[in-house]
Amino acid sequence: xxxxxxxxxxxxxxxxLELCAAVLAVELYxxxxxxxxxxxxxxRFFTDSKTVLGYICNTSRRFFLYVxxxxxRIRQVTHPDQWAYxxxxxxxxxxxxxxxxxxxxxxxIWFSGPPFLYHTDREELGNSAENYPLIxxxxxxxxxxxxxxxxxxxxxxxxxxxxxxxxxxxxxxQWKQVQNLADTFWKRWKREYLSNLQSRRKWTQSRPNIQVGxxxxxxxxxxxxxxxxxxxxxxxxxxxxxxxxxxxxxxVKQGTAKTYKRPISDIVVVVSDNT
Numbered sequence: 001x002x003x004x005x006x007x008x009x010x011x012x013x014x015x016x017l018e019l020c021a022a023v024l025a026v027e028l029y030x031x032x033x034x035x036x037x038x039x040x041x042x043x044r045f046f047t048d049s050k051t052v053l054g055y056i057c058n059t060s061r062r063f064f065l066y067v068x069x070x071x072x073r074i075r076q077v078t079h080p081d082q083w084a085y086x087x088x089x090x091x092x093x094x095x096x097x098x099x100x101x102x103x104x105x106x107x108x109i110w111f112s113g114p115p116f117l118y119h120t121d122r123e124e125l126g127n128s129a130e131n132y133p134l135i136x137x138x139x140x141x142x143x144x145x146x147x148x149x150x151x152x153x154x155x156x157x158x159x160x161x162x163x164x165x166x167x168x169x170x171x172x173x174q175w176k177q178v179q180n181l182a183d184t185f186w187k188r189w190k191r192e193y194l195s196n197l198q199s200r201r202k203w204t205q206s207r208p209n210i211q212v213g214x215x216x217x218x219x220x221x222x223x224x225x226x227x228x229x230x231x232x233x234x235x236x237x238x239x240x241x242x243x244x245x246x247x248x249x250x251x252v253k254q255g256t257a258k259t260y261k262r263p264i265s266d267i268v269v270v271v272s273d274n275t
Contacts, residue, residue: 003028004096015142016066018049022056023070026077045078046086048093053132055142056080061134067142085132090114190225197268208272209244210236210264215271218249218262230270234259 005024007017025045033040047053055063055071057080063071088094095110109115137143210216214233235248247267250259 015051018052019055019070022047022052023073026074043082045083048086048088048091050085050132051135053083053085054134056083058134061137062144063142064144210247210269211273212236213273214269216249217268217270218251219266
């Protein structure tokens, strides 16, 4: 069984095309393996590209995306030990891509395969791919360049001496400590106290309704919690079951009093006549 594939556009480099051919060989193997009702004891793959063999067996360098994806596809199904090199003159695939006379084709390895396939000794079944390192890795555009770092500082060098202690620097340190304490207090106050003032949607016990005259905070998603406006409940809108689920709250902004309707989920009671 054989299979060929047209070169994709835009034009690829020869190493990329050879790598695509190796991927095609793996896909063809998967098709045959899934279709036949027989377990295969051993499978060998051959390529006439030493560059591709270097890609498959590489363990020291990293590739760019195109080569990395295809090498990963190959190594998901096969092991580098299964790959070997076939010289160009013994590669039957060349007969499908080059003009050949009929009389020469009848007596060629196109039908019988290269002679070394009939040997059972592994060493005679072609050279192992492990013998092929990367070819000119520093000049190969598919291989990521290595980055070397040079440390010029002495390892056992002494640290710089302490400078003069100044009062101004001491004040800056104290000010930072005070700011840190204030920030910590505000975060804990919002997380541990302020959130407990809000009535939850579900409670294990009944809670008193919001009443007219309660002082509340009105949630505003556009503002931080410390900037939520303070309001006064001037009217409650109970549901049929008598539970208040919406209120009218008066808020004073820039000296002007305004009234808003808000659900109780957007209200945080600060001072209530019930407490």
